[in-house]
Amino acid sequence: MVVTLEPCDHDGTTPPCTDAIISSGIDRVVVGAVDPDPRVSGRGIARLRAAGVEVEVGVLANEVERADPAYFHHRRTGRARVTLKVASTLDGQVAALDGTSRWITSPESREDVHRLRAEHDAVLVGIGTVLADDPTLDVRTAGYDWPQPRPIVVARHRSLPSHSRIAGRDPIVLTDPDGVDPIAVLERLPHDGILGVMVEGGPTIARAFLDADAVDEIVVYLAGRIAGGVGLPAIAGDFSTLADNRPVTIDEVTRIGPDVRISARFTTQEDA
Ligand SMILES: NC(=O)c1ccc[n+]([C@@H]2O[C@H](COP(=O)([O-])OP(=O)(O)OC[C@H]3O[C@@H](n4cnc5c(N)ncnc54)[C@H](OP(=O)(O)O)[C@@H]3O)[C@@H](O)[C@H]2O)c1
Numbered sequence: 001m002v003v004t005l006e007p008c009d010h011d012g013t014t015p016p017c018t019d020a021i022i023s024s025g026i027d028r029v030v031v032g033a034v035d036p037d038p039r040v041s042g043r044g045i046a047r048l049r050a051a052g053v054e055v056e057v058g059v060l061a062n063e064v065e066r067a068d069p070a071y072f073h074h075r076r077t078g079r080a081r082v083t084l085k086v087a088s089t090l091d092g093q094v095a096a097l098d099g100t101s102r103w104i105t106s107p108e109s110r111e112d113v114h115r116l117r118a119e120h121d122a123v124l125v126g127i128g129t130v131l132a133d134d135p136t137l138d139v140r141t142a143g144y145d146w147p148q149p150r151p152i153v154v155a156r157h158r159s160l161p162s163h164s165r166i167a168g169r170d171p172i173v174l175t176d177p178d179g180v181d182p183i184a185v186l187e188r189l190p191h192d193g194i195l196g197v198m199v200e201g202g203p204t205i206a207r208a209f210l211d212a213d214a215v216d217e218i219v220v221y222l223a224g225r226i227a228g229g230v231g232l233p234a235i236a237g238d239f240s241t242l243a244d245n246r247p248v249t250i251d252e253v254t255r256i257g258p259d260v261r262i263s264a265r266f267t268t269q270e271d272a
Pocket of ligand 1: 093101102130182204205206236
């Protein structure tokens with residue numbers, strides 16, 4: 001039997017799904033993942049069971065969370081979820097010394113970056129990237145007509161030029177001469193409806209987010225190219241001693257045209 005239910009919400013404007021399920025006579029329900037939202041958090045499941053409905057929980061739970069990782073992350077932590085994207089040569093350079101970086105990766109990888117942007121509510125860069133590249137930070141995949149990610153620019157001193165491409169895209173501009181705190185940003189953005197942020201800036205902003213332990217996923221596009229020298233490395237700053245490295249768990253490796261795409265996250269005790 002197929003029963004169409006109105007989407008549930010948590011503010012009382014639509015009735016709970018549980019009422020519709022119980023009154024429809026459904027006798028078995030399969031739940032992927034329990035909604036961590038404290039306003040819900042398993043209460044619907046308890047009501048279904050109390051009404052005699054058989055409920056199985058945790059079926060394809062990982063897949064369900066992967067379909068909307070920012071939602072689950074925000075409900076658990078109160079913060080927006082961050083994907084740090086890096087596009088570098090095989091030897092780890094994201095730009096040449098003269099600042100040129102277009103294009104390090106292949107058209108196929110760039111197309112994939114647009115798909116990745118489409119999975120996020122916002123794309124964040126430092127002002128250095130705006131001034132060097134004047135990017136649009138939008139999704140330009142053919143046929144895409146969903147909402148565009150909101151551009152966010154972070155700066156200490158430099159201003160967003162009014163003629164820059166993103167100036168016309170209702171950007172959020174975050175400026176603080178003492179440095180913008182990434183964690184404070186991630187706690188604020190959900191109030192603007194932004195739960196998933198792709199950090200797509202240069203090495204300086206990447207370092208700021210890594211130092212603040214504010215990166216949940218890293219997506220690296222490794223181009224089938226060797227720079228053969230040091231221009232701009234993916235992450236700014238020093239790598240002073242070997243012990244400073246942090247292990248990551250690589251979740252996925254995909255070949256994209258002549259390039260490789262790697263999805264990784266910092267290894268936690270649960271991975272050990
Ligand atoms: N291959 C790639 O994936 C990729 C992606 C993006 C950019 N790039 C390249 O990277 C180069 C630009 O590098 P970049 O390091 O200058 O770019 P960036 O990290 O995007 O911007 C750096 C600027 O952002 C501001 N900023 C960074 N962290 C901040 C914080 N915590 N609080 C406040 N402001 C902060 C500072 O602005 P103030 O100057 O105002 O202090 C800083 O100078 C360009 O050559 C570009 O082509 C490559």
